[in-house]
Amino acid sequence: MTGLTRRTMLQLSAAAGVAGLFAGRARADAPEGLKLGKAERFSWDWLQRHARELAGRAYQAPPRPDPEIVQRIDYDAHGKLDYRMDYALFPDSAYPISFQHVGMYFPKTVRMHKLTGGGTAREVLYDPGYFDAGPGHVASELPAEPSAFAGFWVHQPRSKGPLSKVEPWATFLGASYFRGIGEEGQVGMSARGIALDPGGAGPEEFPDFRAFWFEPAATQDQPVTVYALLDGPSVAGAYKFLLHRNAGVVMDIEAHVHLRKQVTRLGLAPLTSMYWFSETRKAPMADWRPEVHDSDGLYMWTGAGERIWRPLNNPDRVAISSFQDRNPRGFGLMQRDRAFHNYLDGVRYHRRPSTWVEPLEDWGPGAVQLVEIPTDDEIHDNINAIWVPDGDHPAGSAYHLSYRLHWRNDCPYPSGLARCVATRLGRGGQAGRANPEDTRKFVVEFKGGPLTGLPKGTLPEPVLTASRGRFSNQRTEAVPNGVPGHWRTMFDLTIDGADPIDLRCYLRTGDQVLSETWLYQYHLLAEEA
Incomplete structure (x- = not known):
């Protein structure tokens, strides 16, 4: 778990259909468009080299806009920062992109870049005028430098309605966290770029996506392409995301990870969710609702072909379960129970997506590890599912991973078994x-x-x-x-x-x-x- 609670993450990157943080308000004054920096060379090969070289240098933390001011941008203040969708990136593309502001729970600068073709990129320069904050908002006290961008949303196309009202279907916000909506049009659990020793004896490290580069989708049938630079005290990495919008969301991910320091337990393709209680087990008088969870089980399809269902627990101490495998066919944190009467909650737990990890290449020997952390409330993400490759993970190690994430109601590859x-x-x-x-x-x-x-x-x-x-x-x-x-x-x-x-x-x-x-x-x- 982190100091950033699950409830805050969900509220600040709210589900489609809920009033959005950056729903956008039309303005009578027509903007001149986003401000862009000078053109710089960019390619996927360059980003991979850059991440490898970065891992060989001492870590430097990302910039933070004035911490005293940012700390005052709490949940309520952050909710009043509406991104003006007339400043959307690629507003005429199939899926426009809006940016999210720093705040108490997202205090670090994340640099955003527009890919302009011909192997060049231009940084999107922060301007407070991109956000409607209202008179006297604390965010207006921030200077223009460093950038106050913290993340981004990918929105539905104009064909779904006015650009100021189209809803998001993918969001990247906070450390290396990201989400997609499922078939029910709602967010829930999260994925991450990497997990370093979740649930371990020492403090968990949370590397950041430090910068993003964007290519638009030419049509609604094509993906939005996002490149990302990951950086943290123990790791640097280059990531490529192909974001597809279909019945839910599909994300094709390629990652190249380099370790600065030795890592005890390296969690690749990590998933993070919340499980408090279900029909299996509930403390007396814990809550009035029958069940409270974003996911109720870990589902695995092993390299040998076995289908395994592992119901989740809320133990009274951290529990780490390891399922040895070679070249797994997939695993995921699933929300199988979709009957409203089993939750009775207006936050629609029965509509939360399941997320399935599908390897797109052989991963070799390793283990799917399930980390279950005690919780006495629904505000915490207390469940992690990760792939841990066999062997030690010393400084200088490099890992390549290619996989697909499916955000939908169920596993995309049903077994036919009961x-x-x-x-x-x-x-x-x-x-x-x-x-x-x-x-x-x-x-x-x-x-x-x-x-x-x-x-x-x-x-x-x-x-x-x-x-x-x-x-x-x-x-x-x-x-x-x-x-x-x-x-x-x-x-x-x-x-x-x-x-x-x-x-x-x-x-x-x-x-x-x-x-x-x-x-x-x-x-x-x-x-x-």
Whole structure:
């Protein structure tokens, strides 16, 4: 987690359909356009060389406009800074771009550049006149130098409405964070350029995207191209983004990363989300809502072809789970539960996107790591999913990565197997008898796929394993709701010791696998010990 809360990030880079930070207000006075710096040579090859050379030099922090003033641009003040869309970058292109202002939660300067063709770029020079702030706004006290740009939005085309009202579908704001909207037209979880030791014993490092270069999309069927320079105390990198707008958003990403310093755990293609509680587990009187989460599980498609569903936890201490693999086919933090009545919240958790990472090349050996950090509120991003390549990561190491991010409702490559749709916990034992204090009951629900067409009288067989403990009272039955293909397996687990227990289950008939593999890490919480 960072000092920047998830709620602030979501509010300041609000979902499409919500009043935007830079919704723009038309002005009677016609602007002369963005101010641009002198032409400079630019190419993707140059940016890669520049990042490599930068990693060989001592780190220098990015400029910060007057910290005393910026610290006073809190959430409310930041919300009054409306970007004037008549100053949009590429206003006549398929997808215009607007810029976002520094503030308390985004205090560092990020340089913006317009690619003008012929291998040249011109920096977009900050001018306070790009923003409508209202009389007496604290931001008006900032000087023109250094730049007060902190991030950017990519907007829908003019065909969706007046340029002052078109909504954003991709946003880059804060450190190396970025988001896309899903099929439901809403943002939720985040991706990052890189993650350095999330959830580790020491403080996590958050490198910044220091500069961006933009190429417009000529048509709505073509991508917006964004180049980015990443820089931090331990790393420098060159990134290329191809941003596609379709039913949701697809981002093709190429990254070249160079380490200045040794990194303990190098997190590539990182995803960040929020999970507080769900039907699986909820502290008594924690909240009035049935569930609160942006994502409810980690989904993995391994290099060997296995489909794995790992429900998320909110443990009482940091938990890091490592899933060894070679050349994974994909992984993602998913929001599977899309029934409003399971949330009852006006912030529309049931519409939050899932984000799937698809490697576009062989990644070799490594691990998908899941980092779960305790939280007692929904304001924190407490979940990380990252790819960690095998081996040590000393200073001077270089990494190349090519992958695709899908922001949509579900995994873009369904397996055809039955899916895990719920994980429920309770006290173990049998009705009418005393419940043993050391026994927990697990109910795992699977639905769809081959379960739908099972011959009458066929009972799926659960294949169960646990890292320790003893199973009892095991049975499998159709969920009595009249829905074809909806089954649940139930079992008790007698627990010995207080360390986490790793559980694994899938359904089969004979040699036929019927379901994806359910993995779960059970934590004996402090109040249960």
